[in-house]
Amino acid sequence: MNLKAFLAMLARDARVARRNIVAILFQTFLQPLMFVIIFGRVMVGSGYMPANYKSLLLPGIMALCMVGTGIWAVAMPLIGEFQFTREIEDRLLAPMDISWVAIEKVVAGTLQALAAGLMVIPAAWLLLRPGVDLTLHRPLLFAAVALLVALFSACGGLALGCSVEQTHIGLMFSLVVAPMIFFGCTYYPWSALDKFPIMQKAVLVNPLVYASEGLRATLVPQFPHLSLLAVFVALVGFNALFLLFGLRQFQKKSVS
Amino acid sequence: MAAGIRTSELRKVYNSAPPLAAGSGGAFSFAAGRRKGKGKQPKPEVVALNGMSLEVRSGEIFCLLGPNGAGKSTTVGILTTRVRPTSGQAWIGDLEVWKEQKAVKRLIGVVAQRPNLDFSLTAREILIFHGAYFGLSSQERSARAASLLERFKLTDRADQLVRGFSGGMMQRLSIARAMMHDPQVLFLDEPSSGLDPQTRLLLWEIIREYNQSGKTVLLTTHNMEEADALCQRLAIVDHGKIIALGTPAELKSSVPGGYLLRLRFGVHSPELLQRLQALAGVREVRGTENNGADVYADRGGSLIGEIANLALAASVELCDVHISEPSLENLFLHHTGRSLRE
Numbered sequence: 068m069n070l071k072a073f074l075a076m077l078a079r080d081a082r083v084a085r086r087n088i089v090a091i092l093f094q095t096f097l098q099p100l101m102f103v104i105i106f107g108r109v110m111v112g113s114g115y116m117p118a119n120y121k122s123l124l125l126p127g128i129m130a131l132c133m134v135g136t137g138i139w140a141v142a143m144p145l146i147g148e149f150q151f152t153r154e155i156e157d158r159l160l161a162p163m164d165i166s167w168v169a170i171e172k173v174v175a176g177t178l179q180a181l182a183a184g185l186m187v188i189p190a191a192w193l194l195l196r197p198g199v200d201l202t203l204h205r206p207l208l209f210a211a212v213a214l215l216v217a218l219f220s221a222c223g224g225l226a227l228g229c230s231v232e233q234t235h236i237g238l239m240f241s242l243v244v245a246p247m248i249f250f251g252c253t254y255y256p257w258s259a260l261d262k263f264p265i266m267q268k269a270v271l272v273n274p275l276v277y278a279s280e281g282l283r284a285t286l287v288p289q290f291p292h293l294s295l296l297a298v299f300v301a302l303v304g305f306n307a308l309f310l311l312f313g314l315r316q317f318q319k320k321s322v323s
Numbered sequence: 324m325a326a327g328i329r330t331s332e333l334r335k336v337y338n339s340a341p342p343l344a345a346g347s348g349g350a351f352s353f354a355a356g357r358r359k360g361k362g363k364q365p366k367p368e369v370v371a372l373n374g375m376s377l378e379v380r381s382g383e384i385f386c387l388l389g390p391n392g393a394g395k396s397t398t399v400g401i402l403t404t405r406v407r408p409t410s411g412q413a414w415i416g417d418l419e420v421w422k423e424q425k426a427v428k429r430l431i432g433v434v435a436q437r438p439n440l441d442f443s444l445t446a447r448e449i450l451i452f453h454g455a456y457f458g459l460s461s462q463e464r465s466a467r468a469a470s471l472l473e474r475f476k477l478t479d480r481a482d483q484l485v486r487g488f489s490g491g492m493m494q495r496l497s498i499a500r501a502m503m504h505d506p507q508v509l510f511l512d513e514p515s516s517g518l519d520p521q522t523r524l525l526l527w528e529i530i531r532e533y534n535q536s537g538k539t540v541l542l543t544t545h546n547m548e549e550a551d552a553l554c555q556r557l558a559i560v561d562h563g564k565i566i567a568l569g570t571p572a573e574l575k576s577s578v579p580g581g582y583l584l585r586l587r588f589g590v591h592s593p594e595l596l597q598r599l600q601a602l603a604g605v606r607e608v609r610g611t612e613n614n615g616a617d618v619y620a621d622r623g624g625s626l627i628g629e630i631a632n633l634a635l636a637a638s639v640e641l642c643d644v645h646i647s648e649p650s651l652e653n654l655f656l657h658h659t660g661r662s663l664r665e
Contacts (some may be wrong), residue, residue, distance in 0.1 A: 069425070079448075157456070161457065162456070162458075163428075164425065
C-alpha cells in the first residue's frame with residue numbers, strides 16, 4: 068500500500084466528480100425524488116395509500132438512492148476505463164499494488180453513496196412533511212447500517228464494472244439492477260410478502276432487501292422489519308463476496 | 324544511476340484473443356464466462372513470445388524492430404508489469420519484474436501504442452496527478468508539468484480536457500506523462516505511428532535528449548528509418564523470437580553484399596538462377612514464390628544489364644525488377660524471406 072498514491076487517486080476521483088457534479092446530482096436524485104413525489108405525496112395525498120406510508124417509503128428510497136449511486140459511481144467509470152482506450156493504465160502503472168487501485172474505487176464509491184444517502188433524508192423529509200415519523204433512537208446502529216449499505220453498493224459496482232462490457236451496459240441494468248430494485252423491498256417492507264411465501268424466500272438472495280430493511284429497522288422501527296442481526300450478517304457476507312469477486316475480476320482485466 | 328533491461332527465455336501464450344497491444348486485458352462477457360465453465364469450446368492459443376532473451380545496456384537507446392504481431396508489444400507489456408509471462412524471467416536493473424513490481428514501476432515510464440490518457444482530466448491535470456501517484460511534492464509536480472507542456476508544445480491547450488486533442492497531441496502528452504516522474508528506463512511502443520513528419524522529428528529529438536541525460540530507452544517500431552536514425556543497437560523480432568541483434572551498421576553489413584535485387588521471371592528456371600550466381604558481385608541467389616529470385620549483391624543497378632542479357636540468352640522473360648540499397652528491410656527479408664510490410 069502506498070498511501071500517497073492512494074490519496075492522489077482519491078483526489079483525482081474527487082476532481083472528476085466535482086467537474087461532473089450537475090450530472091451526478093441529476094443521476095442520484097431525480098429518480099428517487101420522483102418516487103417520493105408520486106408515492107409519498109400524490110398517492111398518499113389522494114388517499115390511495117395510508118398516511119404512514121410516507122415513513123415506510125423513506126428508508127427504502129434512501130437504500131435505493133445509495134445503492135444506485137455507489138454502483139453507478141464505481142461500475143460506469145471502470146467499464147469505460149477498461150475499454151479500448153485503457154484510460155486506467157496510468158493508475159495501474161503507479162507504484163502501488165494494483166488491487167489498491169480497485170480498493171480506491173470502492174472507497175470513492177462508498178463515500179459518494181454515503182453522501183447521497185445522507186442528502187436524501189433531509190430532501191425527502193422536506194418534500195414529505197408533515198407526517199414523516201423518523202425516530203433515530205440508535206444513531207450508531209444506523210451509521211453502521213448506512214456504512215454497510217454504502218460499501219455494498221461500491222463492492223457491487225466493482226464486481227459488475229469488472230465483469231460487464233460496454234456493449235452490455237443496457238443488459239446490466241435490465242437484468243441485474245432493475246430486478247434488484249423491484250424485488251429489493253424498497254417500496255414495501257419484507258413482511259408485506261407474507262402472502263407470497265415463495266417470493267418472500269426468493270428475494271432473500273437480493274442484498275438490497277437487507278439494505279432497505281436495515282435502514283427501516285434503524286430509522287422507522289415502528290414498522291415490521293427483518294432482525295438487525297440478519298441484516299448485519301447478510302450485508303457483511305455480501306460485501307465480502309462482492310469485494311473478493313470484484314478484486315479477482317479486476318486483476319484479470321488489468322493483467323493479460 | 325540508469326538501469327538496464329534483461330529478459331531470459333520469455334514465453335507468452337495467450338489463451339483468449341490476444342490483446343491488440345500490450346496491456347489490454349482479456350475480454351470478459353457473460354456469454355464467454357458460461358462457455359468457459361462448460362469447457363465446450365477449446366481455447367484458442369496464440370504464442371506471442373517463444374523464448375525471447377534480450378539484454379539492453381544501461382543508458383542506451385535500444386529498438387525492437389519487427390512486423391505487427393512479432394511480439395514487440397508483448398515484450399514491452401511483460402517488462403512493464405502489464406502482461407504476465409507464461410514462463411521466463413525479466414529484469415529492470417537488478418529487480419525481477421514480476422517479483423518486485425512496485426519497485427520496478429518506480430523505475431519505468433511507459434508510452435503505450437495507443438494513447439491511454441485519462442480523458443476525464445485536462446492535459447495539465449494528467450501530468451500533475453501522474454506526478455502525485457509517484458509521490459512528487461505539489462510544487463515539484465506543478466513545475467515539471469509546466470516545463471514538459473512547454474517542451475512538448477502543449478502549453479496553449481494545457482487546461483483543456485484531452486478529449487478534443489488530435490492524435491499527435493495525445494501522443495505527445497502520453498510521452499510527457501511517461502517522463503513526468505523522471506524514470507530511469509523509458510518504454511515507447513511504436514511512438515511515432517500516426518505522427519506527422521515534423522512531430523516525429525521533435526519526438527526523436529526529445530528521445531535523444533532524454534537518453535543523453537543517462538536514461539535507458541527501449542522503443543518498438545516497424546519503421547526501419549526510425550530504428551536506423553535513433554537506435555544504438557537493435558533487435559529484429561519475428562514470431563516471438565530475436566532473429567538478429569546488433570548496431571544498425573553491423574546488421575546492415577551482415578546482409579550479403581548489402582544490395583538486394585528482387586526479380587520476377589516469366590517461368591521458373593533453375594539454370595538461370597545458377598548463372599545469376601556466377602555474376603561478378605553477386606553473393607547469394609534465392610528462388611522465391613511466383614518464379615521470383617532474390618539476388619543479394621554488392622552492387623545494384625549496374626547488374627541489371629547483365630541479368631537482362633542472361634535472361635534473354637535463356638529465353639526467359641524478365642517481368643519485374645526491384646532494387647533496394649543496404650537497409651534493415653533487406654536484413655529482415657534475408658532472415659525471414661518476408662518483407663516487414665507484409
